[in-house]
Amino acid sequence: AQSVTQPDIHITVSEGASLELRCNYSYGATPYLFWYVQSPGQGLQLLLKYFSGDTLVQGIKGFEAEFKRSQSSFNLRKPSVHWSDAAEYFCAVGANTGFQKLVFGTGTRLLVSP
Amino acid sequence: DAGVIQSPRHEVTEMGQEVTLRCKPISGHDYLFWYRQTMMRGLELLIYFNNNVPIDDSGMPEDRFSAKMPNASFSTLKIQPSEPRDSAVYFCASLQDVATLTDTQYFGPGTRLTVL
Numbered sequence: 404a405q406s407v408t409q410p411d412i413h414i415t416v417s418e419g420a421s422l423e424l425r426c427n428y429s430y431g432a433t434p435y436l437f438w439y440v441q442s443p444g445q446g447l448q449l450l451l452k453y454f455s456g457d458t459l460v461q462g463i464k465g466f467e468a469e470f471k472r473s474q475s476s477f478n479l480r481k482p483s484v485h486w487s488d489a490a491e492y493f494c495a496v497g498a499n500t501g502f503q504k505l506v507f508g509t510g511t512r513l514l515v516s517p
Numbered sequence: 518d519a520g521v522i523q524s525p526r527h528e529v530t531e532m533g534q535e536v537t538l539r540c541k542p543i544s545g546h547d548y549l550f551w552y553r554q555t556m557m558r559g560l561e562l563l564i565y566f567n568n569n570v571p572i573d574d575s576g577m578p579e580d581r582f583s584a585k586m587p588n589a590s591f592s593t594l595k596i597q598p599s600e601p602r603d604s605a606v607y608f609c610a611s612l613q614d615v616a617t618l619t620d621t622q623y624f625g626p627g628t629r630l631t632v633l
Binding site for chain 2: 436437439444445446447448449452493504505506508509510
């Protein structure tokens with residue numbers, strides 16, 4: 404069965420600084436990988452996803468993520484953080500039999516300081 | 518499209534009462550998912566439907582929980598009787614078609630349930 408680990412519960416970044424959120428997955432085959440963002444009181448919004456091909460994936464709001472099979476990682480990055488990026492970020496993995504069943508990490512809460 | 522619609526947004530009830538959460542998926546989506554989010558357990562899949570048929574309910578915590586999808590545009594998640602440990606945010610999500618490899622799940626805004 405697949406699993407996801409997000410080792411950082413909270414991260415604080417200064418506005419304008421770069422950001423990297425870590426995600427490690429466990430799955431025997433090539434996974435489908437996702438990053439979602441959840442603003443307070445809101446549902447989850449998809450930032451980006453990886454199915455195959457180019458391991459560097461571009462998403463919305465200036466985010467990107469890189470799939471590294473050798474490290475079983477799918478870290479999320481943004482070169483310059485804006486105050487509006489403060490939210491909770493979830494990494495998820497789906498089996499390659501389909502993405503009906505997603506397993507989510509426990510999330511990383513991003514705080515942006517002025 | 519209005520996206521996935523959930524109601525109510527907030528529900529406060531007393532232990533032992535029946536609670537019904539409602540979801541309207543995005544029109545044309547074949548799959549519907551119910552998730553529960555708590556601080557302790559994170560986001561968990563409870564059940565999902567394909568073309569109104571329950572496919573996997575292995576995440577439903579116990580018999581007090583039941584879910585139905587009488588038609589393509591409506592689903593309910595019912596808890597009877599409710600207990601304080603059911604307090605959580607319940608999300609509904611829909612997905613168009615898994616054969617479309619670029620598709621993804623779209624989430625509703627959630628229902629925050631508090632059981633006193």
